[in-house]
Amino acid sequence: MNEVTARREVVAARGIKVTFGAVKALDGADLVIHAGECVGLVGHNGAGKSTIVNVINGGLAPHAGEVHYGGNGGQHGISAARASGVRCVFQELSLCPNLTVNENARIMHAELAGWNWRVRALALVERQLQDIFPGHGIDCDSTIDDLSIAERQMVEIAISFAGLRDKPKLVILDEPTSSLDAGLAAQLMAYIRRFVGEGGSVLLISHILGEILSTSDRIVVMKDGRVVADRAASAFSTRSLVEAMGNVVREQEWLRSTDKRGGEPVLSMPPRRGQGLAFQAHRGEMIGLAGLGGHGQTEMLLDLYLSRNSNWWPARRKEIAFVAGDRGLNGTFPLWSILKNLSIASLGELSSRSLVDRGQEGMLGDGWKKRIEIRTPDMENRILSLSGGNQQKVLFARALVTTARIVLMDDPMRGVDVGTKQEVYDILRAEAASGRTFIWYSTEMDEIRLCDRVYVFREGAIVAELAGDEISEKNVLEASFSGGEAA
Amino acid sequence: MNTARLLFSRPWIWSFAATTVVWVVTVVFTGGASSLGLSQAALTFAAFSVIVGIGQMFVITLGPGNIDLSVPATMTLSGTLALKLMDVQDSMIAVGLLLSILLGLAVGIGNYVLIKLLRIPPIIATLSMSFIIQSTAIWANRGLRIKPPDILASFTTSNLFGIPNIAIVALVLSAVAWVLLEKTIYGRWISAIGQSTFAARMTGIPVDGTRLATYVLCAVLASICGYLLASFSGGAALNMGAEYLLMSIAVVVIGGTAVAGGNSNIPGIWGASLFMFLVVSMLNTYGFGAGFRLILTGLIIIAVILVAGGRQSNR
Numbered sequence: 001m002n003e004v005t006a007r008r009e010v011v012a013a014r015g016i017k018v019t020f021g022a023v024k025a026l027d028g029a030d031l032v033i034h035a036g037e038c039v040g041l042v043g044h045n046g047a048g049k050s051t052i053v054n055v056i057n058g059g060l061a062p063h064a065g066e067v068h069y070g071g072n073g074g075q076h077g078i079s080a081a082r083a084s085g086v087r088c089v090f091q092e093l094s095l096c097p098n099l100t101v102n103e104n105a106r107i108m109h110a111e112l113a114g115w116n117w118r119v120r121a122l123a124l125v126e127r128q129l130q131d132i133f134p135g136h137g138i139d140c141d142s143t144i145d146d147l148s149i150a151e152r153q154m155v156e157i158a159i160s161f162a163g164l165r166d167k168p169k170l171v172i173l174d175e176p177t178s179s180l181d182a183g184l185a186a187q188l189m190a191y192i193r194r195f196v197g198e199g200g201s202v203l204l205i206s207h208i209l210g211e212i213l214s215t216s217d218r219i220v221v222m223k224d225g226r227v228v229a230d231r232a233a234s235a236f237s238t239r240s241l242v243e244a245m246g247n248v249v250r251e252q253e254w255l256r257s258t259d260k261r262g263g264e265p266v267l268s269m270p271p272r273r274g275q276g277l278a279f280q281a282h283r284g285e286m287i288g289l290a291g292l293g294g295h296g297q298t299e300m301l302l303d304l305y306l307s308r309n310s311n312w313w314p315a316r317r318k319e320i321a322f323v324a325g326d327r328g329l330n331g332t333f334p335l336w337s338i339l340k341n342l343s344i345a346s347l348g349e350l351s352s353r354s355l356v357d358r359g360q361e362g363m364l365g366d367g368w369k370k371r372i373e374i375r376t377p378d379m380e381n382r383i384l385s386l387s388g389g390n391q392q393k394v395l396f397a398r399a400l401v402t403t404a405r406i407v408l409m410d411d412p413m414r415g416v417d418v419g420t421k422q423e424v425y426d427i428l429r430a431e432a433a434s435g436r437t438f439i440w441y442s443t444e445m446d447e448i449r450l451c452d453r454v455y456v457f458r459e460g461a462i463v464a465e466l467a468g469d470e471i472s473e474k475n476v477l478e479a480s481f482s483g484g485e486a487a
Numbered sequence: 488m489n490t491a492r493l494l495f496s497r498p499w500i501w502s503f504a505a506t507t508v509v510w511v512v513t514v515v516f517t518g519g520a521s522s523l524g525l526s527q528a529a530l531t532f533a534a535f536s537v538i539v540g541i542g543q544m545f546v547i548t549l550g551p552g553n554i555d556l557s558v559p560a561t562m563t564l565s566g567t568l569a570l571k572l573m574d575v576q577d578s579m580i581a582v583g584l585l586l587s588i589l590l591g592l593a594v595g596i597g598n599y600v601l602i603k604l605l606r607i608p609p610i611i612a613t614l615s616m617s618f619i620i621q622s623t624a625i626w627a628n629r630g631l632r633i634k635p636p637d638i639l640a641s642f643t644t645s646n647l648f649g650i651p652n653i654a655i656v657a658l659v660l661s662a663v664a665w666v667l668l669e670k671t672i673y674g675r676w677i678s679a680i681g682q683s684t685f686a687a688r689m690t691g692i693p694v695d696g697t698r699l700a701t702y703v704l705c706a707v708l709a710s711i712c713g714y715l716l717a718s719f720s721g722g723a724a725l726n727m728g729a730e731y732l733l734m735s736i737a738v739v740v741i742g743g744t745a746v747a748g749g750n751s752n753i754p755g756i757w758g759a760s761l762f763m764f765l766v767v768s769m770l771n772t773y774g775f776g777a778g779f780r781l782i783l784t785g786l787i788i789i790a791v792i793l794v795a796g797g798r799q800s801n802r
Binding site: 310 | 666671678679682685686689690691692745
């Protein structure tokens with residue numbers, strides 16, 4: 001290719017701002033992709049990678065800034081993006097599981113219409129699969145349900161790269177290798193280089209830095225909704241990439257109490273699926289579960305909780321409590337008042353002969369209303385009348401009211417404002433000092449730094465244990481990204 | 488505004504208002520001659536619906552998908568077996584009741600075993616269970632019609648201070664159920680499970696234990712109801728439970744219990760049961776046939792669900 005085509009813009013997003021409520025997902029991000037290049041996009045969770053992908057593929061309208069496809073702007077939306085040859089392979093697999101492979105191809109490629117489209121779709125997908133993953137062995141007549149996760153991902157990638165009349169101009173791959181093994185990933189990376197060499201463009205998002213470094217021409221690093229670095233791939237090394245992603249390490253450390261790892265652990269678990277490190281928690285410890293979101297932290301909390309909690313008999317003494325992060329999923333009881341939501345986990349202590357003592361319950365509610373400042377005129381109001389942050393406080397109180405000595409927290413500070421966070425941190429510190437053990441999954445580095453000890457998760461297993469001064473953003477990041485070995 | 492809120496927060500008022508209207512209309516139509524008899528009949532027949540309705544209400548409170556369709560078959564089998572065991576002897580009355588309760592226990596456990604161990608959805612599990620129970624009843628009955636013991640028969644058909652004894656039994660059971668629902672930990676638990684099973688599990692509620700207890704409770708109430716109904720009507724018949732399949736669900740829904748679970752209402756069951764009986768007898772006095780009655784019952788249920796749904800979204 002010559003210099004002129006290389007300069008031609010396929011997509012240009014400039015000065016994009018997107019806010020979700022109070023959260024700034026994108027804060028003036030620029031991303032320009034030229035024809036014939038592979039751009040690697042990296043950044044920590046919540047840096048805005050997925051948001052900018054959604055802006056580019058038209059699924060999300062920016063609140064400020066402009067998106068141009070192939071130089072001509074004005075139009076925006078999913079159909080405009082598709083018309084300009086932008087295709088997207090999502091992190092969450094987006095095939096219809098009840099349809100066959102060729103029927104799924106028909107959904108993506110509307111031009112596969114008319115008589116005999118199945119045969120043509122089948123040929124199209126098979127040719128493309130053979131092209132990207134030679135020797136794949138996928139039966140394209142089977143329904144998606146019957147395929148393994150890796151095969152589904154391969155099919156989705158193939159469908160996105162396939163083109164009947166015109167080839168796609170830009171393919172966005174969001175974590176394309178997350179379920180592919182090393183061999184398949186290498187095939188995909190080789191194909192990306194060929195595709196780029198023929199003049200197509202690829203936006204590659206991956207947490208495996210080795211792939212990014214070896215495949216991309218240019219690497220864009222995002223942090224807090226902004227692009228913080230945009231350089232040729234050759235200018236980066238694994239180390240400098242990690243450093244570019246991280247915060248400038250803030251020297252704001254909490255006074256950690258002395259090592260509490262003496263004596264018997266109050267809670268322990270063997271390595272998950274036989275991989276990685278074992279888990280142990282001791283009395284009075286504050287343990288952080290770190291790593292990228294969705295790498296098995298929540299599953300481990302659920303397992304810890306359910307393994308210590310009978311589904312058939314009421315527990316005589318509660319020994320473990322859980323604070324939900326996804327309130328709507330496993331936290332609040334929407335039909336109930338604030339008070340009932342608060343007291344549900346500790347009814348045993350509030351009742352005699354299994355009759356609930358409303359007077360005691362009310363006193364408990366008033367006490368905690370003052371203590372954690374639940375902003376409501378009346379605890380009998382419905383829980384949904386509270387703001388998200390205040391609902392979260394109620395869920396915290398629900399766990400703290402119990403006699404449980406161990407409290408599990410599933411990233412509970414999502415969507416909670418700074419003031420509330422500080423209030424809750426203070427309560428947690430006081431409770432830990434009095435001997436409670438906290439196991440805290442958090443995606444926020446500031447919270448991980450509050451912990452005495454941190455387990456870092458990757459792909460469902462604990463890959464590192466950090467204690468005391470070892471807990472720094474750099475160490476956590478390094479452990480949560482696999483290095484160059486995967487590609 | 489406040490009155491409106493009061494009305495909307497107490498959905499059972501509606502069923503009682505409807506009941507009153509239908510009662511007045513029927514009494515006016517018959518010239519006032521039948522007001523006492525009509526009221527007593529309404530209380531008696533409503534009592535049977537109330538007893539099975541309470542059980543069904545507890546199950547429905549457990550949330551979407553939870554329902555017990557084995558109620559009619561359990562009633563039939565319970566009535567059949569109890570009368571057979573008692574064999575017209577007054578001394579066996581308590582033993583017969585005990586057998587009914589044990590039968591209910593067995594049916595409830597059987598239902599939940601199917602639901603839990605075989606992972607069959609409740610609607611199918613209880614329906615297939617009901618097939619087994621009904622077949623057992625046919626096998627046990629063999630066309631015999633055994634009379635209930637005399638004391639039991641006269642108890643179920645007589646009144647105390649003008650109120651039918653059956654209605655008093657149902658009232659006592661309702662009071663117990665109300666305490667269970669509003670005052671006990673168990674009541675909180677079933678409501679929590681109905682709102683969000685996952686959240687309930689994560690607050691330490693023994694979800695499976697609670698659900699099992701609820702299915703057992705429903706089956707036991709159905710058994711007791713079958714025992715009483717067979718005694719009341721002078722013998723067990725194989726189709727005696729049939730109309731209670733729809734009735735047990737209808738009175739729960741019309742009475743203001745949330746179909747989606749988590750919210751239940753005992754006074755409403757009384758209102759709805761009386762209302763359903765009075766509608767039937769009103770249509771009878773106007774001379775409508777059974778087919779039209781059933782159509783109207785269906786329409787009433789649909790209308791109530793529509794109105795109740797609208798009320799929820801207005802909040």
